[in-house]
Amino acid sequence: MKEFNTIRTRANRLDSPDKATGEAIYVDDISKPGMLFGALLQSPHAHAKVLSIDTTEAKKLPGVKAVLTSKDVGTIPYGVSPARYDETVFVTDKVRYVGDEIAAVAATSLDIALKAVELIRVEYEILPAVFTVEDAIKEDAPQIHEKYKGNLTAEVHQEFGDVEKGLKESDIIKTTTVKNKRQDGAFLEMQGCIAEFDRRGNLTLTSGTQTPHYVQRTVAMVLGMDIGKVRVKKPYLGAGFGIKAAANPMELACCFLAKETNKPVKMNYTREQVFMFCRARHQFTHTITTGAKKDGTLVALKHECTLDGGAYSSFGIATVYYAGSLLAGPYKLPNMSYEGFRVYNNKPACGAQRGHGAVIARAAFEQQLDMIAEELGIDPMELRIKNMMSRGDTTCNDLNMSSFGMSECIDAVREGSDWDRKKGNMPIGKGIGMACGFFVSGAGFPIYRSDTYHGTVMIKLTEDGGTALVYTASAEIGQGSDTAFAMIAAEALGVPLSAIRLASGDTDMGVDLGAYSSRQTLMTGHATKDAAEHVKSQVLAVLAEKLDTPVEDMDIKNGFIEFKNQTLDFSELRTTYIKEHRGWIDNPDSEKLTFNEASRIAYLEKGTIVGTGKYKPVFLGGKYKGAAVGTSPAYGCSAQVAEVTVDMGTGQVIIDNVTDAHDCGKAINMTSVEGQMEGSVSMGMGEAMHEEVIFDDKGNVLNNDLAEYKLVTAMDMPKVKSIVVESDEPNGPFGAKEVGEGAIMPTIPAILNAVYDAAGVRIYELPLTPERVYTAIQEYKERKGAA
Amino acid sequence: MLLPEFELHEPVSIEDALKLKKKHGKDARLMAGGTDVLVLLKKKVIFTDTIISLLQIKELSQIKESGNEVVIGACATMAQLSKSSVIKEKFGALKSSCDNLGSHLIRNRATIGGNCCNASPAGDTMPSLMIYDAKVMIESTDGKREVSIKNFFKGPGVTDLAIHEILTGFKLPIPPKNSGAHYIQLGKRRSSEINVVNVGSFLEYDPDTKTIINSRIALGSVAATPIRAQKAEELIKGKPAKEDTFYTAGETARKEDCKPIDDFRGSAAYRQAMIGVLTKRTLQASFEQAQ
Numbered sequence A: 001m002k003e004f005n006t007i008r009t010r011a012n013r014l015d016s017p018d019k020a021t022g023e024a025i026y027v028d029d030i031s032k033p034g035m036l037f038g039a040l041l042q043s044p045h046a047h048a049k050v051l052s053i054d055t056t057e058a059k060k061l062p063g064v065k066a067v068l069t070s071k072d073v074g075t076i077p078y079g080v081s082p083a084r085y086d087e088t089v090f091v092t093d094k095v096r097y098v099g100d101e102i103a104a105v106a107a108t109s110l111d112i113a114l115k116a117v118e119l120i121r122v123e124y125e126i127l128p129a130v131f132t133v134e135d136a137i138k139e140d141a142p143q144i145h146e147k148y149k150g151n152l153t154a155e156v157h158q159e160f161g162d163v164e165k166g167l168k169e170s171d172i173i174k175t176t177t178v179k180n181k182r183q184d185g186a187f188l189e190m191q192g193c194i195a196e197f198d199r200r201g202n203l204t205l206t207s208g209t210q211t212p213h214y215v216q217r218t219v220a221m222v223l224g225m226d227i228g229k230v231r232v233k234k235p236y237l238g239a240g241f242g243i244k245a246a247a248n249p250m251e252l253a254c255c256f257l258a259k260e261t262n263k264p265v266k267m268n269y270t271r272e273q274v275f276m277f278c279r280a281r282h283q284f285t286h287t288i289t290t291g292a293k294k295d296g297t298l299v300a301l302k303h304e305c306t307l308d309g310g311a312y313s314s315f316g317i318a319t320v321y322y323a324g325s326l327l328a329g330p331y332k333l334p335n336m337s338y339e340g341f342r343v344y345n346n347k348p349a350c351g352a353q354r355g356h357g358a359v360i361a362r363a364a365f366e367q368q369l370d371m372i373a374e375e376l377g378i379d380p381m382e383l384r385i386k387n388m389m390s391r392g393d394t395t396c397n398d399l400n401m402s403s404f405g406m407s408e409c410i411d412a413v414r415e416g417s418d419w420d421r422k423k424g425n426m427p428i429g430k431g432i433g434m435a436c437g438f439f440v441s442g443a444g445f446p447i448y449r450s451d452t453y454h455g456t457v458m459i460k461l462t463e464d465g466g467t468a469l470v471y472t473a474s475a476e477i478g479q480g481s482d483t484a485f486a487m488i489a490a491e492a493l494g495v496p497l498s499a500i501r502l503a504s505g506d507t508d509m510g511v512d513l514g515a516y517s518s519r520q521t522l523m524t525g526h527a528t529k530d531a532a533e534h535v536k537s538q539v540l541a542v543l544a545e546k547l548d549t550p551v552e553d554m555d556i557k558n559g560f561i562e563f564k565n566q567t568l569d570f571s572e573l574r575t576t577y578i579k580e581h582r583g584w585i586d587n588p589d590s591e592k593l594t595f596n597e598a599s600r601i602a603y604l605e606k607g608t609i610v611g612t613g614k615y616k617p618v619f620l621g622g623k624y625k626g627a628a629v630g631t632s633p634a635y636g637c638s639a640q641v642a643e644v645t646v647d648m649g650t651g652q653v654i655i656d657n658v659t660d661a662h663d664c665g666k667a668i669n670m671t672s673v674e675g676q677m678e679g680s681v682s683m684g685m686g687e688a689m690h691e692e693v694i695f696d697d698k699g700n701v702l703n704n705d706l707a708e709y710k711l712v713t714a715m716d717m718p719k720v721k722s723i724v725v726e727s728d729e730p731n732g733p734f735g736a737k738e739v740g741e742g743a744i745m746p747t748i749p750a751i752l753n754a755v756y757d758a759a760g761v762r763i764y765e766l767p768l769t770p771e772r773v774y775t776a777i778q779e780y781k782e783r784k785g786a787a
Numbered sequence B: 001m002l003l004p005e006f007e008l009h010e011p012v013s014i015e016d017a018l019k020l021k022k023k024h025g026k027d028a029r030l031m032a033g034g035t036d037v038l039v040l041l042k043k044k045v046i047f048t049d050t051i052i053s054l055l056q057i058k059e060l061s062q063i064k065e066s067g068n069e070v071v072i073g074a075c076a077t078m079a080q081l082s083k084s085s086v087i088k089e090k091f092g093a094l095k096s097s098c099d100n101l102g103s104h105l106i107r108n109r110a111t112i113g114g115n116c117c118n119a120s121p122a123g124d125t126m127p128s129l130m131i132y133d134a135k136v137m138i139e140s141t142d143g144k145r146e147v148s149i150k151n152f153f154k155g156p157g158v159t160d161l162a163i164h165e166i167l168t169g170f171k172l173p174i175p176p177k178n179s180g181a182h183y184i185q186l187g188k189r190r191s192s193e194i195n196v197v198n199v200g201s202f203l204e205y206d207p208d209t210k211t212i213i214n215s216r217i218a219l220g221s222v223a224a225t226p227i228r229a230q231k232a233e234e235l236i237k238g239k240p241a242k243e244d245t246f247y248t249a250g251e252t253a254r255k256e257d258c259k260p261i262d263d264f265r266g267s268a269a270y271r272q273a274m275i276g277v278l279t280k281r282t283l284q285a286s287f288e289q290a291q
């Protein structure tokens, strides 16, 4: 096996010291001379015509510097996917949800800005509103967008193989309907931004975003500016989970306010506004029919799904495709059909959240696998192993598993949880359950169709030699990507991690599509490796010439140059280097030529050494409509076992243990991989157990704070045993692929299956509140009593 | 959403606080830990431009044992009560209420007086105070009075306190021998929870006849205020202290003593069912303690 020096270790994260000392700078820590504060006027109604907007009084308030509406900023449509640009910065004719943006104010203080917002007079004509999928698709339902009839954002109709035939040939068929509830991203840092124009008309937007590149493009498009004149910078970020993966209306309003006032303008969402803006996980309703043979072989899957989308598309088109395409694995499944509908209504828009589109479909399907296993008398682990794909397999919808340590994951959790001893031997009220899952390692295409590289990286060696500066436009959002790329650069260049300095999150540094779809480690990682190799080859080329030795006979490792010919005389180069540092007392005296010396010599010969790297996936297959959503250069996969205690009297569920195995290809940083695994379990648990955004009948969020929106607390978190399974991904840098989202896939179904094992009840609606579990137990008792 | 501006008074004696309250009347709000007041002000549920903080009044945060009773100052915090040895030893159900309210941060600020004056039907300390038969100590510039906790709550956010009065503390009689008490809160997660239902029970039994001499059962989150399950209490008086009896008490409490409502935290039906389960469980646990 290949030896590594930096990757696959538990190197300390680059950002730990800043974060541990509280010195890390986030958007809200930044203040600029003369900075103004912005505030938004957002609709109090879910659906209403805007008859008039009167800003006179607001403008008169001392301290107010600008009040903008759509009359001032225009109505250029934007959104996430160009196929559905259905938003404008400020509404023109009508508001579509409680929170729709109507106007923005910039003032010398936030107090004044908020006061001014209250002084804006808007005349509304209330329109009938719809809040559910069922109501929105009714024939006479109020229409939310002129352009998208029937309140449909998008619909998908796919069939691979012959499902009807497959079902006919099946010995056992199960149909269930499973639904979840709308989630909130609930990241610690609320969205915030600062926009600033310089005197030459260049705009810098400092924003808490996962995708500086997409924000840059949207801002340029909506403000009508050259992309080159817009710079988006991301400081430290308190997470995003998908919600911050596109430009938001506040960022756009902020840029317009800065343009209007010629002053820096800062804006922030409050927690309430985070809930209002939403863009998090949709509410899905999946009806799934699975057919299998007596021996457990899966034959066919028929799948229908509706997505409760909210007022705008956001990522919705991608979501509705992902919800279908990612059921084609990780099991061999020759026949699959999918009907998906993403429906508009008068609630905040949903978008992408960790495990984009696929989490609830997975929960429904993995629960069915357990039902089939039980009926056939097969152990759930065995059923899964029997049907599992392996490396090199391709799904019926063209997803290729170029590496796939899924059976290893199952073995790991089977042993790690002591499954064979526990399964079937637990008392009433205690249960154990398992599930599997997989996820893309980066979307195959940018969200706007383009041949662009998905990531470019530039590495410059310091002229004095010895340090490599890595520049990437990728987004460190707390997941540890900066550290991963520094480690990849160090490994590829052959220097210690301490020789790397890295800067990221700035569109001036190149193109990077950002932190979403679990793409950065693989894609930005590739570009980083490519750039490092480019730099290395330039340094070695100079040495080769100077020492008259072929490049193939030398290498850089751990900061030293390794020559095949160990007696090669490089003293002349050393003398040159030492002359450059006359009077310095720490000149090299090592047996080997150092990287410092080599890189200085290279500079003296060639000038500044700069390496560039780039990455985009090759064509990934799939010629059918929608093939772009689901195809990926690689797939991460995982298995989990959950152990629970169910209080049979109250329905309260406690998760006692989770054993989690994930195949991330080669782990760049072991600790970060485990961190993502544990974070995924906690987020999956929250969704399974108690998170849900609740609305009143007027479209207001009732639980718009973190007291009533119930995240998992430290007290609820079980012990998580994380087992990292390392396959070797041929399409990944040093064999690496994703962990950030795939790891959440099995959590919910593993819990559902464990609750069944404990209490004998199948639950088809999330979250598993005590009340829902209690009701299911009561119904079960009544059924049993009646029987 | 910003916290509105207000004038803050920090009197150091009860006398000064009472004078201030009298002067400002209903325009001023009293504040202890502020974990309710500040949240409500920020959310614009309540309005005031004058706040009188009680935290500088030393005697209000004392917990004192004197003779047959314990006196708990209104400003004693949850954290302080959880750690107090007399509460730990003699008032286990109250300790458990305090242990479970909010999070560490909240428990360091939240006071028992604030919890009662906020008078949320789901408040954590109230059922425990009710089962220990606490007396509420009240003062105004006109003098002092006491009222049984049973009669203190008048509705959500409404208490027996008049505008110019301050709650200064609680008197809790030391529980007799052969008694026990237990408190259970039921929510969706294990910490920082707002109760779906909460129940406290107190039980005294006669070790010779093994019958129940006396019991107090308090139900939270199932009415406009925390309430006593009087029918259940009466029913089990003199009955044998055993599982059947506790079950009957639960059934009575569920069917006859409470009238919960639906809200987004839980349905009436579930709340009602849980009153049965938790009443039985708290009585059972109280009995085990009493033995």
Ligand SMILES: Cc1cc2nc3c(=O)[nH]c(=O)nc-3n(C[C@H](O)[C@H](O)[C@H](O)COP(=O)(O)OP(=O)(O)OC[C@H]3O[C@@H](n4cnc5c(N)ncnc54)[C@H](O)[C@@H]3O)c2cc1C
Binding pocket: A707, B029, B030, B031, B032, B033, B034, B035, B036, B037, B038, B039, B054, B074, B075, B100, B101, B102, B103, B106, B109, B110, B111, B112, B113, B114, B115, B116, B117, B118, B122, B123, B124, B125, B161, B165, B166, B167, B168, B192, B193, B194, B195
């Ligand atoms: C995140 C969070 C979690 C919470 N979790 C819980 C929970 O789990 N269980 C629970 O029961 N509560 C909970 N609460 C609510 C709150 O913390 C408690 O009600 C707390 O006990 C209030 O005490 P305080 O000292 O902060 O009251 P304050 O906010 O200072 O006052 C509350 C009310 O009482 C009045 N008041 C205070 N002291 C006196 C006095 N001596 N005389 C007369 N009037 C007075 C005030 O004017 C005000 O109306 C939570 C709150 C938050 C913010």
